[in-house]
Amino acid sequence: MNLIHIGEKVINLEKIYNKIDKILEARSSGLSQQEVADKLNVDRTFISRLEGIGEVHKGKDIAVAGFPIKNKDEVISVLEKHGIDFYIIMTEQERREFAESKNGAELINELMALLAKGRSYDVVIVIASDMRSKMLAALLDKEIITINIGHSPLTQDVYIDPALLDSVIESIKDKKA
Missing domain, CATH: 1.10.10 (Arc Repressor Mutant, subunit A)
Incomplete structure (x- = not known):
């Protein structure tokens, strides 16, 4: 309880x-x-x-962040089909390489730039673990749609149902505000 x-x-x-x-x-x-x-x-x-x-305003500009994604190419295909021009979709290996390839200052600067870009969108779809989703929601301070893919920490790539993602995007873009 x-x-x-x-x-x-x-x-x-x-x-x-x-x-x-x-x-x-x-x-x-x-x-x-x-x-x-x-x-x-x-x-x-x-x-x-x-x-x-809980209302999601329809017809808004959408950004998507997702990791660790097993079927990255399928997910990107869905995003491109809907004309979503800003997305960050990474496998676990790509996420680790992103973090390890930079020194502390470079990593902070790049993350801040990505957050600033994400904040310029009306709605951000976050495909991540429970903890990462909460962190991104707090940092972005935007309307967030969460697709929770597991309990933190996730160490393996997770398969995302393309039809589910397609449905979420359709429900947001369905009617122009």
Whole structure:
């Protein structure tokens, strides 16, 4: 059980996650916000705010960062099909070579330049381990779509389903904002 303490209260995170899952499942099945609110005994405004927190604005410029990727060529093919012009897709070996081929100052400068470039996009899709995804989300401070490929540290390349990636990109680009 995942519990946190807030002042005198003990909060059960699983209970919150389960309620949110039920709300979103009911909404995606076609029920109105008011119908879901009545059914699950929550305020309709809570549902509206919850949807606002998670909304991905469509029609935005997209960048992609992913590592360690086993089927790099397939992933890049999907990105190019969608016209995504800024991406960093690396295998584990490429990631290690990138880090080891530079001294400390060079590595920091190159990483800062990549982060600055990533921040210029509206949405960044991050395909990485749980820890790396959280770190990139904090550093980029942008709208992040995460495709979690495992628990850190990942030491082996991971296969990415091209159809999943295609679907994620389609859902973002589907309708222009």
